[in-house]
Amino acid sequence: MSDFSTNRPARVRFAPSPTGELHLGSLRTALFDYLWARHTGGQFILRIEDTDQKRFDPKSLESLMRGLRWMGLEWDEGPDVGGPHAPYIQTERAAIYQQHAEMLLASGAAYRCYCTAERLTEMREAQRRNRQPTGYDRRCRHLIPEERAEREAAGAPSVVRLAVPVEGKTTFTDLIRGDITVDNRHLQDEILLKSDGLPTYHLAAMVDDHLMEITHVLRGEEWLPTAPIHKLVVEAFGWELPVLVHLPVILDPSGKGKMSKRKKLVEGKEYLALVHEFISAGYLPDAMFNFLTNVGWNYDPAIEIFEREEAIERFDIAQINPKAAALPYDKLDWINSQYIRQLTPASLKAHLLPILSRQLKIPQAKLREDARLDILVPQIQERIKRADEAVEWIDWAFKSADEIVYEDPSLLLGRKLDAAQSIAVLQDGATLLPIIEPFLPDEIQAAFRERAAALGISTGGYFGPFRAAISGKRVSPPLFESMQAIGREEVLRRVARGVQVLGTLT
Numbered sequence: 001m002s003d004f005s006t007n008r009p010a011r012v013r014f015a016p017s018p019t020g021e022l023h024l025g026s027l028r029t030a031l032f033d034y035l036w037a038r039h040t041g042g043q044f045i046l047r048i049e050d051t052d053q054k055r056f057d058p059k060s061l062e063s064l065m066r067g068l069r070w071m072g073l074e075w076d077e078g079p080d081v082g083g084p085h086a087p088y089i090q091t092e093r094a095a096i097y098q099q100h101a102e103m104l105l106a107s108g109a110a111y112r113c114y115c116t117a118e119r120l121t122e123m124r125e126a127q128r129r130n131r132q133p134t135g136y137d138r139r140c141r142h143l144i145p146e147e148r149a150e151r152e153a154a155g156a157p158s159v160v161r162l163a164v165p166v167e168g169k170t171t172f173t174d175l176i177r178g179d180i181t182v183d184n185r186h187l188q189d190e191i192l193l194k195s196d197g198l199p200t201y202h203l204a205a206m207v208d209d210h211l212m213e214i215t216h217v218l219r220g221e222e223w224l225p226t227a228p229i230h231k232l233v234v235e236a237f238g239w240e241l242p243v244l245v246h247l248p249v250i251l252d253p254s255g256k257g258k259m260s261k262r263k264k265l266v267e268g269k270e271y272l273a274l275v276h277e278f279i280s281a282g283y284l285p286d287a288m289f290n291f292l293t294n295v296g297w298n299y300d301p302a303i304e305i306f307e308r309e310e311a312i313e314r315f316d317i318a319q320i321n322p323k324a325a326a327l328p329y330d331k332l333d334w335i336n337s338q339y340i341r342q343l344t345p346a347s348l349k350a351h352l353l354p355i356l357s358r359q360l361k362i363p364q365a366k367l368r369e370d371a372r373l374d375i376l377v378p379q380i381q382e383r384i385k386r387a388d389e390a391v392e393w394i395d396w397a398f399k400s401a402d403e404i405v406y407e408d409p410s411l412l413l414g415r416k417l418d419a420a421q422s423i424a425v426l427q428d429g430a431t432l433l434p435i436i437e438p439f440l441p442d443e444i445q446a447a448f449r450e451r452a453a454a455l456g457i458s459t460g461g462y463f464g465p466f467r468a469a470i471s472g473k474r475v476s477p478p479l480f481e482s483m484q485a486i487g488r489e490e491v492l493r494r495v496a497r498g499v500q501v502l503g504t505l506t
Helices: 024-040 058-070 090-107 117-129 145-153 201-211 221-237 275-280 285-293 308-314 329-342 345-360 364-368 371-380 387-398 419-435 441-455 459-471 479-486 488-505
Strands: 011-014 043-046 110-113 159-162 169-174 178-183 191-193 216-220 243-247 264-266 269-271
Touching: 011 024, 011 216, 024 043, 024 058, 024 216, 024 243, 024 275, 024 285, 024 308, 058 275, 090 110, 090 159, 090 191, 090 201, 090 221, 159 221, 169 221, 169 243, 178 221, 191 201, 201 221, 216 221, 221 243, 285 308, 285 329, 345 364, 345 371, 345 387, 371 387, 371 479, 387 459, 387 479, 419 441, 419 459, 419 488, 441 459, 441 479, 459 479, 459 488, 479 488
Parallel strands: 011 043, 216 243
Antiparallel strands: 110 159, 159 191, 169 178, 264 269
């Protein structure tokens, strides 16, 4: 193994294929790339592998770049920032791959294959009928020069295939798994250059890793079976293979299956998988950074919350655990709640605005100036784990009295009070509310406590009917701050509504 892992600044690349939305597993790969680059004082490179033009989606490219920047994973070189090894989009490097394919053809390490799609389909069907392993039968590898010249003269389309050794073994080293050896007879003559002139991953990634001076390749363990091919390609050019680190699979919360790219029900609960879903749900980027850093690696078993710079200082790819691990969403929610509590009320309000605007259907500009939020946000800061939960606590404040739904009228009952007694409490408060000055939480609370004592009713008995009448909910923000938020006149309208609903219980 090279000395890259310990003695030199690392050059790492995150090289996604923009064919769909950025997945949480891919974000973890990018994060580990970023941590290792920063830990070693090296460079983090973004390279776009878009040679699968049939599946390429420009919106996907925008989404993945937005997702990386959301979590603060700024790249040192890449499509939009440039760098000494530009271009960083593979379709713009087609000529480079074609030149390198010609080098392999000239050395005999690769050959042109003229087999048609129909011929390959028939071959595989025959292999299946005969219960043989499916794979290319190397027919074109054994063409004599005259046969090859004939096909070229006829303009037959061709691909370039790697001439894999048919005997012996190939050994490669994975930093966290050690040496892995495979029999060459189990390997295929993989396609390196397609008939349209664009490369496959097996050629493009190896060429780019070399030319971009990549020292470490962090990628999912699903690439392990292709690592022998990649070593053979690199050796055919006379290059050195970067340090390989195949990251463990992330399992769903049950630990029984790989995390899907789509929302998935596990034990009756829906879990998110795509980065844009976590952004829409209002997770904080620092919380996600903290959480994902500990998925497959561990900062410190005794420390749950840590700063980015602390993670960078300690991160070591050699300490990555190769075993698959379940994704502990509950831990993510807890971590996110801790970061929410660290925000100033103004910062939390700013974070909540786009989400509440979408949920309440109120323009952000209008919501930003709404004093109700300024009062209520500090009251729910300790109560929410993620931003999209805020609406459940405060939506009632943005409705009219007539829009409040009392699905369970018994919520309006004061503690140890019947319907008639609860109506009396609300009516008593209705005479008190107009004369409380100023109409602020401390003054309202003092007046209500005095009235409860005068009537010989517990504070729970007196306060309860008002809490339910105002919000229509079993659980809501503190009563007197809620009254302040919606104002005296709206409180009186809701009290009257509560009396009306309680009347149905008498």
